[in-house]
Amino acid sequence: MSKILNIGLFGFGCVGQGLYHVLNNSTGFKANITKIGVKDKSKKRSVNANLITFDKWEILNDPTIDVIVELIDDAEEAFSIVSEALKRKKHVVTANKKMLAYNLQALYKLQQENNVSLLYEASACGSIPIIRSLEEYFDNEELKKVSGIFNGTTNYILTKTINEKLSYVDALKQAQDKGFAESDPTNDVEGFDPKFKAIIIALHAFGIIINQKDVFNLGITALSNEDINYAAEKKLKIKLTPVIQRLANNKVTAFVIPQFVKQTNQLFNVENEFNGIIVEGEFSGEQFLQGRGAGSYPTGAAVLSDISALSHGYKYEFKKHLQQQAEGYTNDVVFEIYLRYNSTQELKHFNFLEIKEHYKANTYNFIIGKINLQSLIEAEHSIKSNKIFIALVSDEVRLHNSIKELVIEESLEEIN
Numbered sequence: 431m432s433k434i435l436n437i438g439l440f441g442f443g444c445v446g447q448g449l450y451h452v453l454n455n456s457t458g459f460k461a462n463i464t465k466i467g468v469k470d471k472s473k474k475r476s477v478n479a480n481l482i483t484f485d486k487w488e489i490l491n492d493p494t495i496d497v498i499v500e501l502i503d504d505a506e507e508a509f510s511i512v513s514e515a516l517k518r519k520k521h522v523v524t525a526n527k528k529m530l531a532y533n534l535q536a537l538y539k540l541q542q543e544n545n546v547s548l549l550y551e552a553s554a555c556g557s558i559p560i561i562r563s564l565e566e567y568f569d570n571e572e573l574k575k576v577s578g579i580f581n582g583t584t585n586y587i588l589t590k591t592i593n594e595k596l597s598y599v600d601a602l603k604q605a606q607d608k609g610f611a612e613s614d615p616t617n618d619v620e621g622f623d624p625k626f627k628a629i630i631i632a633l634h635a636f637g638i639i640i641n642q643k644d645v646f647n648l649g650i651t652a653l654s655n656e657d658i659n660y661a662a663e664k665k666l667k668i669k670l671t672p673v674i675q676r677l678a679n680n681k682v683t684a685f686v687i688p689q690f691v692k693q694t695n696q697l698f699n700v701e702n703e704f705n706g707i708i709v710e711g712e713f714s715g716e717q718f719l720q721g722r723g724a725g726s727y728p729t730g731a732a733v734l735s736d737i738s739a740l741s742h743g744y745k746y747e748f749k750k751h752l753q754q755q756a757e758g759y760t761n762d763v764v765f766e767i768y769l770r771y772n773s774t775q776e777l778k779h780f781n782f783l784e785i786k787e788h789y790k791a792n793t794y795n796f797i798i799g800k801i802n803l804q805s806l807i808e809a810e811h812s813i814k815s816n817k818i819f820i821a822l823v824s825d826e827v828r829l830h831n832s833i834k835e836l837v838i839e840e841s842l843e844e845i846n
Contacts, residue, residue: 434460435741438489438520440467440511441501442475442482444609445525445552448730449501450477459738461497465489469502490514497740498522499733505529509537516540516548523736525552525729528617531626531642534633538748547745552732554627555580555705556723559735561746563719564634568711569749575675575710576635577825580624582703582724583611584650584670587619589701591658592667598653610703610724621647621670621686628672628684635674635709636682637750640759646807647686652817656794657770666690668821669697677829680757685803689822690768761803762830766823770796776816779809798823802830 439446446466453461466481467489475482489495490511498515500508500522508529515522517540524530530537530553541548551561555578564576579585583605590601602619605611617623625647629640650670661668671689676682691697696718700706705723710716722728764783771777772795785799806813806820813820 434462435496435737436462436464436494437497437499437737438465438467438492438495439463439499439501440486440489440508441503442466442468442477443501443503444726445729445733446501447476448726448728449499449733450730452727452730452734453737456734459734459741461737461741464492464495486511490518490520496521497737499737500524500526500529501733502526505532509533512537512548513540516544516546519544519546521547521549521740523549523552523733523740525550525733527553527623527626527630531629534629534639538633538639538751541745547740549736549739549744549746550630551736552729554630555707556582556721556725557728557732558705558707558719558721558723559732560631560707560709560719561634562735562739563709564631565746565749568635568709568714569747570754571714572712572754573635573676573709574712575673576631576707577671577673577675578707579669579697579700579705580627580672580707580723581618581621581670582705582722583615583618583623584621585700585705585723586610586703588650588653588668588670591653592661593701595658597655598650609726618649619651620649622649624670624672625684625686628674628686632674632682632684633748633751634746635750636676637748637752637755638682638759639751640682640684644759644761645684645686646761646803646810648688648806648810648813648820649686650688652814652819653688654770654819657819657821660768660770660796661690664690666692667698669700671697671822671825673825673827675827676756677760677763677827679760679829681760682756682758683760683763683803683827685761687767687820687822689825760829761807763803763827764800764830765803765825765827766798766800767806768796768798768819768821768823770794770819772816772818776812776818779812781805804830
């Protein structure tokens with residue numbers, strides 16, 4: 431029989447209120463929220479004042495509290511709370527993907543040392559049970575790739591720009607009005623949020639803990655009507671897609687870049703705030719999971735699922751990390767991209783290995799060709815300062831040294 435847990439909750443914003451609602455309306459699981467730790471003393475709360483505390487130590491030092499649930503925005507303070515809770519041998523549930531991505535190695539060590547459980551299903555792709563699926567269903571199978579749509583905010587914006595022909599600015603405003611995007615949407619639209627999720631997923635899919643500084647992320651803020659029209663003419667859609675892939679040398683690469691998605695791709699019809707994840711196994715082939723990636727109740731439901739699992743003594747086993755760990759990380763990979771630029775002067779920052787197509791006009795110029803990821807990393811400042819839009823044309827990713835040196839079909843000098 432499962433134990434009824436006493437919960438110390440940190441944060442009562444969108445997700446915290448979602449958890450409170452889901453927990454109080456669940457018929458299959460019961461738990462007690464003993465205290466709710468918040469920061470803003472002037473803000474009115476929709477719960478009994480006796481539940482509220484402004485002192486984190488009142489929760490952390492309470493011996494009757496079994497589980498700490500951390501749902502605050504501040505990643506540094508979240509790490510302080512979570513690490514202190516683990517040291518006090520309290521189980522922890524968190525949805526803070528930035529905190530996890532920055533501190534995954536330390537948190538892994540803390541939970542092992544203190545023999546407690548740290549669960550974080552809600553940190554990666556909302557209501558989709560991807561972490562549990564990787565831990566339980568794919569625990570012994572070697573995986574080739576995990577990719578998809580990990581961010582509901584950007585997918586909502588892209589859906590509106592492509593399907594309803596809204597401008598990027600109008601689509602972002604609509605996402606903010608609906609509560610999918612923050613007043614400062616940088617984490618979402620610049621691709622940081624899906625990067626953090628990719629780092630978390632990489633641990634459970636490939637057993638590797640990646641330094642967040644090593645993962646290249648490029649968002650959708652440079653998206654223009656020309657890019658949208660190009661996609662429409664080719665019967666493609668634009669999606670922001672993280673890719674985590676095991677390569678031929680048993681190393682892993684990971685990045686976040688917009689992608690042109692074909693109608694045959696599972697992600698083509700994943701719209702609005704929904705997420706979609708493609709898991710490719712060595713033997714099981716391609717599996718596809720879809721669910722809501724943004725919103726109070728879906729994320730609250732994922733948090734509740736972790737709390738319920740804790741009541742049955744569940745812990746991540748990290749089998750891939752302990753038994754099938756990849757042999758390292760690399761950005762020395764090649765893929766094919768569409769690059770829309772403003773002036774030929776900008777092209778000096780990009781070392782294309784092969785150019786397949788180029789188009790040049792008064793206000794719209796693009797190149798399609800193969801390039802090394804490391805080359806994009808080195809050109810990151812130019813990409814962002816010049817609002818250059820880049821998208822994957824193909825999701826094929828190969829080691830740079832696994833292919834013969836490619837010949838540029840048409841030199842950049844000729845384009846100039």
